[in-house]
Amino acid sequence: MDTLRYELVFSDATGAALDVVVVQRTGSTGSGGHPVYTDASGIIRAEISDRDEVRIIASGGHQEHAPGVSARPLPDGGPGDPGT
Helix, strand or coil, X not given: CCCCEEEEEEECCCCCEEEEEEEEEEEEECCCCCEEEECCCCCCEEEECXXXXXXXXXXXXXXXXXXXXXXXXXXXXXXXXXXX
């Protein structure tokens, strides 16, 4: 079964977490053929593979590559899930 929500953890070079954003699966797939996920604002977009590999997709002209991003699957139906 496919994961509907992830936490994206943005880390610095030391591995310390700088920010955590919850993203939800969209109906789109990325260039790698994996599902695309987005945050509530639509600014953060990421293609996440079935091995939890993350590729951030630019949603604007001035975004920079985000190194050190990892994905943590969230259980479906939890707090903050728009489907509940």
